[in-house]
Amino acid sequence: MSLLDAKDLTMRFGGLVSVANFNAAIEPGEIVGLIGPNGAGKSTVFNMVCGFYKPTQGRVFFDGKDITGMKPNNIVEMGLTRVFQNGRLFKKMNVIENMLVGRQRHFKASLLDSILRTPTYQQNEKLAYEKSINLLEKLDLINYIHEEAGKLPFGIQRKLEVARAMSTKPKMLLLDEPATGLNVEESNDMIHFITQLRDEFNITILLIEHSMRVVMSICPRIIVIDHGETIAEGNPDEIRENQKVFEAYLGVDDNVEN
Amino acid sequence: MTISSFFQFVVLGLSLGAMYALISIGYTIIYGIIKLINLAHGDFFMLAGFTAMWAAIAYGVPLALALILGLSFTIAVVLIVNRFIYRPLRAYKMAAFTSTFAVSMVIQASVIIFMTARAKGFPHPAFLDTPIKIGNIVIPMVTPFIIVIALLLFAILTFLVNNTKIGTAMRAVSQDMEMVTLMGVDVERVIAFAFALSVAYAGAGAILWGMRYPAFDPFIGVVTGLKGFIGAVIGGIGSIPGAMVGGFVLGFLEIMLIGFFPEYTNIRDIFSYVLMILFLLLRPGGIFNVKVREEKV
Amino acid sequence: MENKNKARNNFLTIVAVIIVIGALYLFQNSSIDRYYIRILQYWGIYVIFGASFQLLYGYTGLLSLGHAGLIAVGSYTVAILTLEPSVKAISYLLRPPSPLIANVQIPFFPALILAGIFSAFFGLLVATPALRLGGDYLAMVTLGFAEVIRLLFVNLPALFNGSMGLRSIPQSANLVITWLIAILCVFVLKRLETSNYGRNLLAINEDEIGAEALGISVFKYKVSSFVISSFFAGIGGGLMASMLGTIDPNTFKSTLTNAAITIVVLGGMRSMTGVIISSGIYTIMSEYLRVVESPIVLGSFKFPGIPGARVLIFGFMLLFIILFMRNGILGDKEFSWDWLFSLFKRRDRKPSIVETKGGEQ
Known part of the structure; x- marks a missing residue:
């Protein structure tokens, strides 16, 4: 099918x-x-x-x-995830944060969890970081991890945008x-x-x-x-x-x- | 309710609606062009009426001159505000939006400080008080006067928007600002014109308001501005005919509410607010079903 | 951040809170002029107003002009729920109190929680229609709400005692309680802002379509942030009712909304430290600028007061900040212990003042 x-x-x-x-x-x-x-x-x-x-x-x-x-x-x-033509990175956020927003749909912790920083929240956050870092490593973007997205070279921005879409799995x-x-x-x-x-x-x-x-x-x-x-x-x-x-x-x- | 008193309410409703519509137009024009709700719009309404009134009662300026003075002063103010506040902030949406609110604070406070905080009566020509008798109903001359003037202003606006160069440019800018810039239209001039126009119409509304109601105070712009906004929502924000119709509909319904249920007079503002909420929920594009301009994706 | 530092920092934070609360306790029980205590208490309440507004304005990127209305809901909730039935019976002069509320009296803390919940509920009612078309209409719709809620107070005398308002509200919230609750609110809000929730709000603020294309429900986030903001506005309102002891519909004029906006714009869009500092500045300014509004006699000259002067000054101040220092005092920088310690160390390795995201709180 x-x-x-x-x-x-x-x-x-x-x-x-x-x-x-x-x-x-x-x-x-x-x-x-x-x-x-x-x-x-x-x-x-x-x-x-x-x-x-x-x-x-x-x-x-x-x-x-x-x-x-x-x-x-x-x-x-x-x-099904889409990447835009005209660039829609969160420019003032850094690379890892961009990736983490993409991970959101796999984040299984309630607001209460995040207020109390429960183990559930911490596990989720840790997992999100690990997966994002993993993806950045595989896609050769790991060197930029803490850079502000809007300040990256244009070619890297386009790649990051694809990588971010990939983090939605x-x-x-x-x-x-x-x-x-x-x-x-x-x-x-x-x-x-x-x-x-x-x-x-x-x-x-x-x-x-x-x-x-x-x-x-x-x-x-x-x-x-x-x-x-x-x-x-x-x-x-x-x-x-x-x-x-x-x-x-x-x-x-x-x-x-x- | 008898037929004749119903007719009387229709006239009252239309005259109130005409004044709302004059305010609604400003929201729609500005939002249509730069996607900004001018939170100070109601205060420009107040400023125009108040300066005209103040010139007449505190300095004895002849009424006709005072009205012109009030309008030109307010247009000058909005042009300065646009040039030195709104325009430099245009690239920063939240900052621009918040600045319109700050401008609203400054205008209200300035009027209180430099004129008065008290409600004052608007001077107006005596003929407006003449009662008109039709059958067994009596309406003051001022109500049909308002309707006629407003209709005249709407006709001028329609002509201006559809048949003049600046009007065409205005419509073009509201369609696609980038494209128009590329075509060599001076977008900033168009925006400045739109602000002047929006304030001129609100100012006309304020003057009519002053002729109709016994008192005018520095805070009148808040609720009246809100009514103008509700009118724009009812018609469909972004549509100029929508703003006119929406304003009329709101004024008409408010007066009908009071006519049929006098005990609800105190809560007519709540009624209008609920009406807006219903429109936002059930028909967000308003009567004219205006499609919110989609951001290019 | 290293674990050792984290434990140390948390410890220091707790110590600092204890010291502050202890100092406030001493103040409260000293013979100091009640006037100063009142100012300090106002400060704590304004911190809550500012912090709750910041979530919406600085994070989600929405402008609301209804904060005064939501505060009012919280205030009236606490007032009605904590007033003694006997007091209600004699103070409801326009109409006898409705049987719904006539015999209700609950302790202050549950009433305060309910204040938050009622405000949140009204926030939901307002935000849902207003946010269906993005965020552009929110300001006007919430402005309308603030007006309508005052009309409701006036026109439902059996519930709210009309324009006479409510008197003899038990003054349960003293200085220490106010600040304890303010610190708790700041803590909860900051935790939310530094979690994935806050991150997603920021993403929406930067690029709605980009966020939506990553699976974020923009509408849901906008509405929920409005509701959370409303909840805390309600808590602040409840504390205010309890501090004032007397409220009426005119207590909740747009001044409170202006305050919330000014505090956040002045302090910095995303800095809680900034909010705490700027609420202090705002409280003091609005207290001392009262002088300008009342008549002054200098020798044989009598200068009339200038009513409206405060609004004018705050309005110009707001414009000035927006135009010339858009980041306010602190922008998104937050106080951190590491920054403080770095001041005492040698200057060669200087961590920035920032410890924005993922920082301890």
Whole structure:
């Protein structure tokens, strides 16, 4: 059974169709790329899948359950976590604190526990620290542990944001342009980082990315949308040779990597 | 209740509503543009009315001139406050919000110190007191006067917002500030204009209020400002037609409450408050079902 | 932090509290002017008002203008529940006391807890509708609440004795009790703020959408922090009723809300040390500025008092702090023993004054 199953997702804003009949079935362990020219509706798909928009039509199933119209935080509870394109780190908090907020859904201590600092609270807090440190170590971010998130180099901030999403222990990640604004070296680093996520955590990923190079090197399967409609689906070679995709991108400069 | 007294209440309700609506507009305009509830809005209402009144009764300035003086003074104050307080704080939401509250404290206290803490009667032309008799009901001239003036002001506002350059810019800024900045619109000028406009309308409301009711005091802005806010919520915050309708609806319902249940006169403020809570719970977008502008995700 | 230091610091904290309470006890039983005792007691109560407001304002990032209303709920709860039935019978002049309350009298401490609970309940009633649309409307909705609650007091004379208010409230909360409770409130609030709960509030404050995308129920956290803040405002209100002995609807004008806001803005958004210092400053300022508001006679000149001067000064002070020293006195720095000791050590290794998150309390 597919882990994420989007059926006929449609979003209309006023009279404008932003996404029409989007369908995708993603199997556990897959990394799927979602690409398309600017304004094609990629982010809108994400917003519908993880509860920030209520789709005008269609349904989303995750792990066999209908999650259409559920609140974003409840969808995270189900094991589906999203990383934003424009960076939503808690900039004034340090790295470990950012990670700990991500751990919240596994924190099982009441307010009374935290006031009295009961053993339950202490165990939870200790476990949260250990798990977060563990994750930071694995993802090679441990050197930054006490730094203020907003002051980290940009490439590290993007990584931290993914790491923070991982600390919710998701079954699946939605990554929205993780390599935007990164230079070639940093984006190579990001490619490595995402592959590492898949290998070490066996996590399912749906990835929006502008940079063809990044998508082609990570995703065995790619979905292309344009003007809200799915125009192609297949492996990188198929996509490269697809006439429709070529046309959609025609005139669009593919040097977004700066 | 007879038909004629019902009619009388309708007129009274609409005139009260017209004054509320004049206040509601300011909340909606400012919130629509910079997502800030100006907590000092009610005090600007009070300031405009109070300075006009004070000029007339303490310095003997002729009424027409006093009204112009009160309005221009208050507009000048809001422009200064915007330029030197709200604008530098715009990037810091909590600080900006709190500063509007501090401004409210300063305005109230200044009026008490430099004018008076006592309630005073507003001077007004005698013709407004003339009773009008229609059949067997009597209403003072001032009530239809308020309705007519307010409708005129609403017509001007509608024209201004829809048919002038600055109005178009205002609507554009409320849609997407970044985009508009890129297009070369001077956003700060638009915001300053919006503040001036919001205070001008509230000030007009205050002057009408002064003509209608026997007394005006430095604290009147608190509850009246709150009523204006409730009107804006009822109409749907962010919508200018919503603010007008919402203000009218609130005033009308308040007077109807008093008309049908005179024993509840004392608690009409509670009634209005509960009405707002009900709207927030059941129809947060107000009558016009305004969608709160979604933050881009 | 090393374990040895932690044990030492906790010990020092306990000793310090005992010394402070002991000193207050001596004060209370000395022949010192009652006026000064009253000021100290006000200080303790303002600490609670400030600390409870700080959770909401400094952590969650919400502005409420209803603190006075919530304080009022606490005050009236304690007043009604602790007044002797015989006193009620003679002091309810407008209407005889409602049978609901006529024969009720409970001891001070349970009444104080109930004061907190009632305030929390009203906080829940207000916050739920107001926070459904984010936090922007909260200020106005709570301002309305503060007005409405006063109208209720006036218009339900059988319960609240209308505008006459309540007199002869047993003055159970003396200086020592007030400060003991204030310290307890500060302790509980600080524990919450330094736990995962406070961390999540800060995350919401920084980026709501980011927090929500990590599974945090933003609405629930906002409402719960309002309710907790209300609870402590109610406790502070209860103590105030007991200190004053007499309350009426006008006791709870917006001045109390102004006080809570000023204390937090002045002291520092997230510093409990700051709140304690700034409540002291506020208490003293508002006491001594009374002078400005009453007439002064200098020789043959008689200067009329300037009513409203205090509000003007506090208003300008608030604006000044917001514009030019946004972190207040301490920002989010907290007093810590390690900092204190470092002052006496050689200057080469200087830990900062901060021991913000995860610090002992």
